Amino acid sequence: MHMSDALISPEVGLSMLAIAGGALALSCHRCSREIRSGEKLSQIPLMGVLGAFVFAAQMINFTIPGTGSSGHIAGALLLAVLLGPAAGFIVIASVLLVQALLFADGGLLAYGANLFNMGFIPCFLVYPFLWRPLVSRDSSRRRIVTVSLITGIIAMTAGAFTITVETVFSGITTLPFFKFLMVIVPIHVLIGVGEGLITASVVLFAFSSESGELFLDQKNRRIGSWRTVAAFAIAAALLAGMLSWFASSNPDGLEWSVARVESTKDVGQQPAADLLHQKSAELQRSTSLLPDYQLGTPKSADSATAGSVIAWRTSAAGLIGSALTLTLVLLLAMLLKTRQRRSAVPFSKR
């Protein structure tokens, strides 16, 4: 389920890289703090070895029940359960980077999108919001299997859905959104069954093994501020995506006024009067990542479906823009927090 550089636009690729990169930086910051304090020094070899374990496990193609095809485990949900969301995300990020470089699975620019689809969703959305609240220390084997199965299916299906969204918004392929969705989702539901069952099997084994103490701590861990951040992220993304459906395609107040004065319908297409303006307008058009707050080349408004296409594209721009803004804000907050901590260190200890 890797997205390729061949199917992604720079706007989508760079936005997803910013989001996934921001999440990776925050995860590293959080884990480094715990490791430096000495309480989790054994986490480093454990992360390395479990990364190698997931990498090797991905090489095994198992038969997908009820079909003639085969699939392999993605492993992010398993890592989140065993190591926690932040450490699990770092491990799956390293696995995906090695896959991108060694097997050209995905690509360099699509790395962010792949990390989001296969790492962020299981580690920061599915695990803390579904798996963790539904499984406690006293949960029965049956409950762990059921929850793992359901969350495995949800993680894979959500990943397949975001692949479709990212591919369609990139605008490279002509496949219609719903047709593409109908092709990609059903098979990922079935792969999710395998993912869930294998996750449950290894997790049960881990909790009951001699080394289970390593993971029982994780089982009882309370999810902290990440939940709040993730909840805000989802709310902001949904809000931006939905609100932008209602964004007016008419010119704004200033454009409308100028249009009235110059008696033109669309000031955006009016050529600039002098050479300098014309050149700067051309330069802006060629370098703009989100031209006119839309992605790609908008279709003509005279076709029957043009309205819906523009609405989807506007939603994409709103979604990506808000996600990018949120990431930047989070990064800025982290930077300020670090500086604040440094300045709080007594002078004698500097």
Added chain:
Amino acid sequence: MSRLSSTIEGWRSFDSFAAAGLISCLDPRTIILSALCTVIAMTGAGKGEVMVLLPLTAFPLTLLVLANIPPIWLVKRILPVLPFALMIGLLNPWLEQGTVTLPGGAEISTGWFTLASITLRALISAATALLLIASVGLLNLSRGLAGLKVPALFITQLQMLFRYFFVIGEEFQRMERAWRLRSGSRRGRMPLKLAAQLLQNLFLRSLARASRIHNAMLARGFNGEVPAGAPLHWRLRDTVWLAGWAGFALLCRFNLPLLLGAMLTGQPQ
């Protein structure tokens, strides 16, 4: 050969190229950044653009030549990537409504151009990623990423993954081979139940291995950080390489072949 065995063999072959060739004289950060410039320029090309993409093949080809990598090695690794890109673009000639009149007068669907564009993109991106790691090497790549301010914990994790994949992979290879030799006519696909049991076993062995590694690291004074190795030095040749490829990518963005063609033929664009 199973997928796991071929992966282990393939992974070993990567490091054999990195030590030789002119690329090893450059700072790994230079190669990483120039590869990114190429990929961004490639993805920035229009949907049906083919001409804009062609000059961008120069970057992977340069890496191939300067790192002395056999072309057949690259072809073998790129071929598995192509089917997915083809699957996505294969229907474009029938789905797209627009037509283009060729110089001979024949009309073809614009979908053929988008299909060609998608295929070319897949080739360039796959070749760039594969040759980046083959020419720079796994450990040098980690150093380069560290030099680009990628968090230290992620670099440590990458190095751990590089080092222990062989250990865990070979462990699993033996288990998989044992199953394969006893599986009769069922080739390639493992029943789900058996896959789960094998992974449970591998997991237990991995944990035991992690515990031994941790003890060995502690015995050698491990304090949470893996030494990064010798510091990197940015030289004039690195600036020239990066500026050259960034400028080339920018030129390609403005359709270099068309610019050159217009210049040579004297035709207006």
